[in-house]
Amino acid sequence: MRARASARSSLVPNLLLLLAIVVLLFPFVWMIMMSLKSQVQNTAAVPVWVFTPTWENYRNVIERNNFLQYTRNSMIVALAATVIGMVLGLPAAYSIARFKQRGLSLWILISRIIPYITFLLPLFLMFTKLRLVGSFTALIVSHLIITLPLIVWITIAFFEDIPTDLEEAALVDGSSRAGAFVRIILPLVTPGVVTAGILAMIFSWNQFLFSLILGGPDTKTVPVAVFNFLSYGSQDYGAIAAAAVLITLPIILLSLTVQKYIVKGLTAEGVKG
Template sequence: MKQSKVQKGLFLLMLALIIIPILFPFVWMLMSSFKTQVDIISWPPKFIFTPVMQNYNRVFFEQNFLRYMKNSVIVSVVSVMLSLVLGLPAAYSIARYKQQKLSMFILIARLMPGISFLMPWYIVFSRLRLMDSYVALILSHMLICLPLVVWVMAPYFDSVPRELEEAAMVDGLTQQRAFTKILLPLSGPGVVTATTLSFIFSWNNFMFSQVLSQQKTRTLPIAVYNFLSYVEVDWGAVMAAAVTIMAPAILLTMFFQKYVVKGLTMGAVKG
């Protein structure tokens, strides 16, 4: 019994050592978003203070963050949906027909730094007069989402027994219908995982929006620049903006976490 308590205590200690460094920046950011500028830069740091809402007032009323949020939602949702439409069949094809060259090409595209695509994208969209448009941002964000969808879903499709499709086709379904009626429902947790990760990467993307967007289509990560100047940095507003940007991604992850974990731990043909 004594040894069990010691082991439990050591486990809790190790868990705290892992969790505290991860959570501390988020807690500090959340606290700072409710502090005045004087409290934020004070030393030693103030952990007991009077919360204020002026930082969020500047974010939502002075800088019109709702417009930037609308732009981020449109770009992220559409780019993820298009990536699913193209990526799911591609992942199925790679898994079923062992298209290693195609999978390697997609992996290379995923591993290449995004900045290497900026100049070609800028030239193409400038010539097509698509700068500062949703089309430019959506296509550029698909460079992030599409390879991610393929590489998450290809192993998932590969784990589904081929006999399920063969049985469905014996019953009269075409291969395309078997894919939509049999494989996709069985791969639901994988689709949720790919969708969640793709959305988070698209939502937090800074580089493409910095170059390809202007005032009309500026997304949330770029809007943080409104609180930076050569004279000073409005740290309270920056922290409030950061909380606003991170909240949807955190809530989405927390909401779908149980479905992802459940799907990854149960067998695809379990029933």
């Protein structure tokens, strides 16, 4: 009787979980299906569920639209913005955590909340004066507005959990504070660092506004490239879906590769103590 009651009590949560998974995955599955259909099938009045897959949309995207170059541009910008954000953000988060700089952390949170469009006009005017509009420098610096506050805010809590006794012991043994930070503290907060880095890269990879205004023909990123598939006359839905799949695939593969660090990082605060 208890087993039946337990099964019945877990039935509703399991059904709700299954429903949530279906709702979340359906748009992505539909996008993949559209990328494998012809334009006639994608524009049919009645959705076509049974069809012969075609790779023509992927060939058109890769061969005719320099999509590999756009992917390379996005990778350069996202990686550079994330790495620079790490170099600047991790010491800042450590300082905030160790010296209880709550005011500074509040300002970082505010900069994270402010809409990105607020920074767009000042950045555009500044880079125009410096003749950097359309360069990787402009894109990377602008994307630091996305990655740097995110990295700092996520890693503060991880640095706060590290006992100060470890640093004091290292200082007594003759290590500098910088040496203790690099050799002792950073290895202990690896899950938080990986989590912050992956999330920062995802946000940078998906950024559209800065790339549209501050980028150029040689630095065009994949979100802007997908936007360019849209026109007033007609839309090639298959090509748009194929491009969207190609944009999403690198991030999914990267997340699956380091998923254990992401899960450990995101749940660390929940199991603390």
